[in-house]
Amino acid sequence: RKEVEQDPGPFNVPEGATVAFNCTYSNSASQSFFWYRQDCRKEPKLLMSVYSSGNEDGRFTAQLNRASQYISLLIRDSKLSDSATYLCVVNGRGGDMRFGAGTRLTVKP
Amino acid sequence: SAVISQKPSRDICQRGTSLTIQCQVDSQVTMMFWYRQQPGQSLTLIATANQGSEATYESGFVIDKFPISRPNLTFSTLTVSNMSPEDSSIYLCSVEVGRTGDTYEQYFGPGTRLTVT
Numbered sequence: 001r002k003e004v005e006q007d008p009g010p011f012n013v014p015e016g017a018t019v020a021f022n023c024t025y026s027n028s029a030s031q032s033f034f035w036y037r038q039d040c041r042k043e044p045k046l047l048m049s050v051y052s053s054g055n056e057d058g059r060f061t062a063q064l065n066r067a068s069q070y071i072s073l074l075i076r077d078s079k080l081s082d083s084a085t086y087l088c089v090v091n092g093r094g095g096d097m098r099f100g101a102g103t104r105l106t107v108k109p
Numbered sequence: 110s111a112v113i114s115q116k117p118s119r120d121i122c123q124r125g126t127s128l129t130i131q132c133q134v135d136s137q138v139t140m141m142f143w144y145r146q147q148p149g150q151s152l153t154l155i156a157t158a159n160q161g162s163e164a165t166y167e168s169g170f171v172i173d174k175f176p177i178s179r180p181n182l183t184f185s186t187l188t189v190s191n192m193s194p195e196d197s198s199i200y201l202c203s204v205e206v207g208r209t210g211d212t213y214e215q216y217f218g219p220g221t222r223l224t225v226t
Contacts, residue, residue, distance in 0.1 A: 032213065043201055043217040044152065087151060089215075096142070096167075097215055101151040 001026055006088050006100035014108055017078045021103045023071040023088030033064055035073045036087040038102065044087055047073075078107045111136055111204050113218035121224045122192055129188045130221045132202030137182035140205035142215070143175070147198045155200075158185050192225045199223070 006023045013019050025033075033050035048055065050062040050071055061074040071088055088100035112135040122128050132141065140159060144152040155175055156164040164177040178186045189196050202218040 034214070041222075043220050046214055046216065049214070096154055096157060098154075099152040 002101075003027060003098040004088055004090050004100040006086075007103045008101070009103040009105065011103065011105045012108060013078055013105070015078055015080060017107075018074065018076050019078060019105060020075075021073045021086055021088070021105075023073075023090075023100055025069050025071070025088075025090040025098075027090065027098075028069060030069075030090045032091040032097070033062075033071050034089040034097075035060075035062060035071075036089055036099075038085045038087055040084075044099075047086070075105075078105075080107050080109065083107045110214075111138065111206055111216045113202060113204060113216060115200075115202055115218040115221050117221055118219065119222040119224075121226060124193050124225055126192055127188055127190045128192065128223060129186050130200055130202070132185045132187070132218055134183045134204050138204040138206065139182070139208075140213075141179060141185045142203045142205070143177065143185070143187045144201040144203060144217075145198045146201060146220070152201065155187070189223065192223075194225045197223055197225045 004025050035047045036044040037047045038044040048057050050064045054063045059076045063072045083106050085102040085104045087102045089097050114133045116131045142157050143155040146152045154167050155170045156166045158164045158177050158179040160179045160182050174190050176188045199220045199222050201220045203215050205213045
């Protein structure tokens with residue numbers, strides 16, 4: 001089983017849509033959770049950390065469910081510029097960050 | 110955050126040769142990491158590089174193939190040795206920022222796109 005598993009995607013949505021990505025992780029001792037965004041041919045960039053109480057940053061909302069070892073990212077009012085691959089990241093058994101395979105999002109006009 | 114640069118940004122190399130990738134950070138950092146990202150795949154950690162000690166390699170990666178240097182707190186190199194076409198990938202340097210216990214943020218360099226012919 002992979003340490004971090006994500007929806008395979010791709011997600012193709014119209015502008016203005018709400019889209020949700022899911023991620024599960026296998027290490028119950030993980031303490032750090034993040035969503036990264038990676039544009040085509042670019043490096044991953046930190047989108048937001050995920051806190052136990054859930055957190056929101058503008059149109060983006062992240063949720064963590066420790067009992068189910070599940071993380072989600074909700075994007076409201078999708079913009080064309082949101083098109084990217086979204087990577088779920090969790091710290092692994094050695095403390096190092098483990099990346100999911102990514103979910104590709106395309107927002108269309 | 111941290112500003113990270115990598116050299117070269119891309120290269121095309123012949124099999125059997127070696128390439129050294131440089132990573133420079135604009136501030137002193139304790140932990141630096143080297144990742145590989147093959148086409149259409151996510152990131153795979155190659156090794157963790159601490160200043161003043163041997164790099165720690167992940168399963169499937171060995172020092173003879175991917176020697177790493179970490180001479181100071183702002184710089185690291187990764188060498189891809191005796192290259193084969195299977196080594197064609199993007200190699201990314203990253204750094205850890207703001208560690209509190211097991212929690213920290215990680216920032217990435219722009220990557221080095223390597224093609225081995």
